[in-house]
Amino acid sequence: MRGVAGPAMIDAASREVWLHRALFVAIALGLLFWRLLPLPTPMMSDCGESAAWCRFTVWLMRMPGPDLMLCVIFAWMMRRPDYLPVILIAAVVLLEDMILMRPPGLWTAIVLIASEFVRVRVALTRELNFGVEWLLVAGLMLAMLVIYRLAFAMVMVPQAGFGFAMLQVVWSVIFYPLVVFLSRYVLDLHKPAMGEIDAYGRRM
Amino acid sequence: MARNRIDPEDFHRPLRRVLVAVLVLLMLGLFFLWRIDSPRVERFRSALVDRFVPSFSWAMAPVTWAAGVVDDYQSYSRLYEQNQQLREELRQMKAWKEAALQLEQKNARLLDLNHVRLDPMLTHVTGVVLADSGSPFRQSVLLNVGARDGIRDGWATMDGIGLVGRISGVGQQTSRVILLTDSNSRVPVTVQPSGQRSIMSGDNSDLPPLDFLEDLDEVRPGDRVVTSGDGGMFPAGLLVGSVVLGTDKRLRVSLAADYQRLEFLRVLRSHDLTPITDAGALIAQPPLQGPPKPPTTPEPASEPEGGTNG
Numbered sequence: 001m002r003g004v005a006g007p008a009m010i011d012a013a014s015r016e017v018w019l020h021r022a023l024f025v026a027i028a029l030g031l032l033f034w035r036l037l038p039l040p041t042p043m044m045s046d047c048g049e050s051a052a053w054c055r056f057t058v059w060l061m062r063m064p065g066p067d068l069m070l071c072v073i074f075a076w077m078m079r080r081p082d083y084l085p086v087i088l089i090a091a092v093v094l095l096e097d098m099i100l101m102r103p104p105g106l107w108t109a110i111v112l113i114a115s116e117f118v119r120v121r122v123a124l125t126r127e128l129n130f131g132v133e134w135l136l137v138a139g140l141m142l143a144m145l146v147i148y149r150l151a152f153a154m155v156m157v158p159q160a161g162f163g164f165a166m167l168q169v170v171w172s173v174i175f176y177p178l179v180v181f182l183s184r185y186v187l188d189l190h191k192p193a194m195g196e197i198d199a200y201g202r203r204m
Numbered sequence: 205m206a207r208n209r210i211d212p213e214d215f216h217r218p219l220r221r222v223l224v225a226v227l228v229l230l231m232l233g234l235f236f237l238w239r240i241d242s243p244r245v246e247r248f249r250s251a252l253v254d255r256f257v258p259s260f261s262w263a264m265a266p267v268t269w270a271a272g273v274v275d276d277y278q279s280y281s282r283l284y285e286q287n288q289q290l291r292e293e294l295r296q297m298k299a300w301k302e303a304a305l306q307l308e309q310k311n312a313r314l315l316d317l318n319h320v321r322l323d324p325m326l327t328h329v330t331g332v333v334l335a336d337s338g339s340p341f342r343q344s345v346l347l348n349v350g351a352r353d354g355i356r357d358g359w360a361t362m363d364g365i366g367l368v369g370r371i372s373g374v375g376q377q378t379s380r381v382i383l384l385t386d387s388n389s390r391v392p393v394t395v396q397p398s399g400q401r402s403i404m405s406g407d408n409s410d411l412p413p414l415d416f417l418e419d420l421d422e423v424r425p426g427d428r429v430v431t432s433g434d435g436g437m438f439p440a441g442l443l444v445g446s447v448v449l450g451t452d453k454r455l456r457v458s459l460a461a462d463y464q465r466l467e468f469l470r471v472l473r474s475h476d477l478t479p480i481t482d483a484g485a486l487i488a489q490p491p492l493q494g495p496p497k498p499p500t501t502p503e504p505a506s507e508p509e510g511g512t513n514g
Contacts, residue, residue, distance in 0.1 A: 032338070033263065033264075035336075035338035035339070036257065036264070036335040036336060036338045037264055037267055037268065037271075037335070037336065038264070038268060038333050038334070038335055038336050038345065038466070039267075039268065039271045039336075041463070041464065042464065043410050043463060043464055044410050044411075062340070062410075063340065064339075064340040064341070065340075086220065086223055086224050086227060087223075087227070090227050090231070094231070095256075098249050098252050098253070099252070099253060099256065099257070099338060100337065100338045100339045100342070101249075101337050101338070101339060101342040101344065102339070103235055103238050103239070104234050104235065104238055104245060104249065105230075105231040105232060105233070105234030105235035105237075105238065106231070106232070106235040108231045109227075109228045109231035109232050109235070112224060112227055112228050112231065113228060116221075116224050151235075155236075155239050157239070158387060158388065159341075159387075160341045160387060160408055161408075164340075164341075164408070165341075168340075
């Protein structure tokens with residue numbers, strides 16, 4: 001279906017693009033919704049004495065989890081950058097900034113720069129095998145964290161400890177292969193194959 | 205052949221770069237606007253959350269119910285001890301109930317006797333927790349009461365037992381409570397019974413530490429911590445928690461409020477405490493005024509002096 005060009009197929013191709021964009025917005029809202037849920041957070045005082053396993057799980061649940069939004073953006077950007085126009089990324093991340101009580105605009109700017117960095121180099125990332133891609137994403141996430149914290153330090157806004165914030169990057173890097181796997185096998189989001197053409201009939 | 209055609213991509217690329225540059229500058233501008241004029245941006249944020257989050261509440265209900273079921277299931281494993289504990293508490297509660305009934309009757313009689321009207325400062329507005337802050341770096345909850353219920357920025361919030369946090373950010377229908385464990389929270393407290401004053405500052409952990417204690421020997425784990433009312437921030441005398449010794453040998457506060465089960469919160473209507481700026485007139489005479497205005501009818505000049513000397 002993908003290899004054939006023609007007026008009817010162009011409609012189908014662009015419909016697929018818009019379908020994936022709507023899917024991205026739905027995933028973003030879903031992740032936001034999940035984070036806003038007022039679930040009971042466990043506290044250390046609830047564990048009895050000498051309950052090391054209980055204390056470990058409480059500590060684990062109070063630590064930050066992966067930033068799945070960022071993983072999704074990178075995974076999709078490496079494979080099909082045309083599904084994520086700049087304005088869509090900016091709108092979604094800005095909404096997240098506002099709702100999650102971050103200083104609005106800073107993380108959005110950093111995510112925009114990082115995603116453009118990947119988008120411009122799509123010819124490179126298309127050739128990478130998964131291991132190198134994973135390393136690249138890990139390096140990017142770490143650089144983003146460092147710039148984010150530097151910006152906080154420069155304008156003298158109080159922030160959480162570095163180890164605490166680093167945990168979020170570690171979890172995101174660990175969850176990145178899972179996000180890629182899910183995108184590939186559930187959403188069928190793969191790098192364009194040889195000879196595949198896009199909505200205008202050009203080779204991708 | 206393909207090279208001779210003008211690729212639309214050739215126009216798209218520089219256009220997109222300009223768009224990205226403009227967007228990044230806009231976002232950085234927003235960030236600096238927030239840094240410079242934070243209240244305005246925070247008002248916008250409150251209004252946005254106000255419109256956006258309550259529409260989720262219908263979807264959150266089944267998930268929170270399921271989470272509650274899981275929580276209850278975990279408590280089944282400790283059924284027997286809980287049963288014993290509950291029996292013991294029930295016995296104590298019965299005794300308290302008797303005492304409370306008697307006090308209530310006595311109170312009603314005395315109030316009736318004096319035709320007393322309680323100060324509106326002691327009233328509260330009860331709200332339900334809608335959502336968390338969503339981020340492990342910000343400890344806050346969203347309440348379903350807002351400006352239309354009369355909530356104002358800065359009011360203290362308690363659950364049934366102790367202080368929970370402070371209102372920071374009010375929308376029309378929702379308001380945000382910054383919890384005491386958030387890293388931005390600073391509350392002036394007094395440690396009973398020594399009466400030491402301190403600042404309880406949150407640091408994102410369960411047990412916020414006590415800073416600026418004068419005499420560390422006077423304070424021991426187990427002491428009660430209440431708000432001191434310093435700086436006109438909070439009403440004085442609200443229960444906050446009790447002192448514990450943290451694993452890092454710092455004195456911390458174990459909060460009395462049940463942060464696990466924040467469901468119904470009371471927002472206390474605390475009107476601004478008036479600061480005292482002048483000496484009391486009973487102790488010292490007011491400073492001498494200039495001569496009073498001459499009256500329209502001629503009167504002896506000694507009369508106003510006679511008033512102050514008398």
